[in-house]
Amino acid sequence: MTPVKCYPPKPEKVYFFGTCLIDLFYPEAGMDAIRLLEREGVEVLFPEDQTCCGQPAYTSGYHDEARAVAAAQLGLFPEPWPIVVPSGSCGGMMRKHYPQLFAGTDLEAQANDVAGRIHELTEFLVHVCHLQLEDRGEPEKVAMHTSCSARREMGLAETGPALLGQLGGVELVEQERAAECCGFGGTFSVRHPEISGAMVDDKAKAIEAAGAARFVTSDCGCMMNIGGRFEQQKKAVKGEHIASYLWRRTS
């Protein structure tokens, strides 16, 4: 469990770490997160040299490679502003595993400093921005899928649903086994495709059975997995990153 955090007052500026999945596949989700932050009066700094947090190599056991990639990110946040990450998975990597990865190295202090400033997007919107939302969208039944990293590694099971709960037109439906993994797990999905496939099949069925027209998640890995399953099964249920969903319904 992540220790209880003392949240800072809303800062003038934040750094935004977009994550590689958003950069490559879902850039609009990143832009919508930036728009949400800017609408709250926070200046968003986007370090141009950011690439990937290094997690794919880390979870695959290639820690030397992961450390090199992570080291290339550490210097991108020189000012003491919070670092907002629109993913529990990458956020968890940076907050929890960077200190482990750099323990005993020259970069230990810098890694600990960066880790201490990491905020997952919904966490930042709820606990730092105290975001208030006014829903302008049509009534809709929505299921929230909180990623395992957001839920367990970062202890953020409540922030996503709390934001969706502010949207008057949205009925948040309860899916069976909401806390169970969708089966993505990064390289797990390609190393153990049949098990991963069985997991995402169950997850998609649970969301559909809950009567959701849409599922919303704060992690693009889960979105790619569950959304890709729905699409392959030619189901009408769509997935959307929570940043896009919030921006779309309130702008």
Place this chain on the structure above:
Amino acid sequence: MSVQTFTPREFHRQAHDALGNPQIRANFRKAMDGLMTKRRDVFSDWDLETLRELGANIRLRALAKLPDLLEQLEANCEANGIRVHWAEDGDEACRIIRGICDSHGARSVIKGKSMVSEEMHLNAHLEEAGIEALESDLGEYLVQLNEQTPSHIIMPAIHLNTDEISEILHDKTGTERSRDVDYMTAAARAQLRERFMAADVGVSGVNFAVAETGTLCLVENEGNGRMTTTVPPVHIAVTGIEKVVEHLRDVPPLYALLTRSATGQHVTTYFNMISSPRKEGEHDGPKEVHLVLVDSGRSRIYQDDELLDTLRCIRCGACMNHCPVYTRVGGHTYGTTYPGPIGSILSPHLMGLEETKDLPTASSLCGACGEVCPVKIPIPDLLVRLRRESVGEGRGNVAGAGVKRTRKEAAAWKGFEWMATHPGVWRSGTALAGKLQALMPAKLAPWTDYRTAPKPARASLHALVKQHRRRQQTDGSEGENRS
């Protein structure tokens, strides 16, 4: 039912078979759902985090003092009249147990539940020596009748449903086919009762071995543990060296965590504390009690300050019950004595990574196991550590380290490193997307067996942010519409 053998080497094939078996899928899903609900309900009025912290610290303290505590345990057991034996590995433990049996001319052994005895294949060893070993835990009994191995460390026959159990008892023991659980339990109980009375030796496991008092604690629900340890004239307890705790007062918190985490029970039906053989003037109890302490790779785990956490385990099985992978493939798929998350971090030490290389990767790292572990073993971190060992980037402290390293995959991750440390390269848009796909592990194709492939966006976030900034500069306004 045909007899199947399972091996961790065949994890993928076994997983494929299990996933395609609706009976296995349904049996495990139903059982694990029930166990998760029971655990959640039974802890609902407890300060679980404080209790887990306490449990973890008790185990950590015991491990920190392990060598001393083992000596203390030996001295106190011996002073109580319990004879202590040390076994370097499973084979030696089997020989010790067989030797004790031989010295009494024993022909039949009745067994309480012991995973360590499964780990060292004690039954097969005794049978080779002409000694019959009969399991008395109901689940173990069914599994033995069916010539299988346990599929769960707490509930060995969890893979079987009522109809299958009825069929096994009918086939092997001649009971009527029935869906009446009480009838079947009573029948098995009657069969076993006779065997208890006739057994020459009882073999049990140990849940907690208390160093300061030389007491062996045994947690169970069926009374078979008490029968095993009190009816036959000789009782042999066998356990891994990590089961020792320092004080008697360490037991209640661990027991509270164990029963609630395992089966969602406030207490078990039986809690046995064995502190000596029958004393003079006593009318029952075994005349001899032996304790066999088995190392079997545990002291090697102990040498590594990170892997050491594996030894905290109190064998509750909660990690299995909450594992989405275990729930889908079942226990036999792992092909190891200990299945599920704890098995995936323990088995590589017992069997080597060459045999078990697919187990540490058989996890989405969802963290459910670590979240429920009553002694807070960082299971996901240890899975990652073993992945490091598998690809040769660990400390080399696990047998078979480096077995999974291939030049191709190592080169792919070097390529990933190179790109992700060269931001200019990274930013080269769609060309980059193509390159990144080439870097994924070779088995990318299965992704699309279950899902559509994601499409790289036409403009990356880097590009969109640049456009956004330009627009902000020209507009001089913050309120803009979505493009």
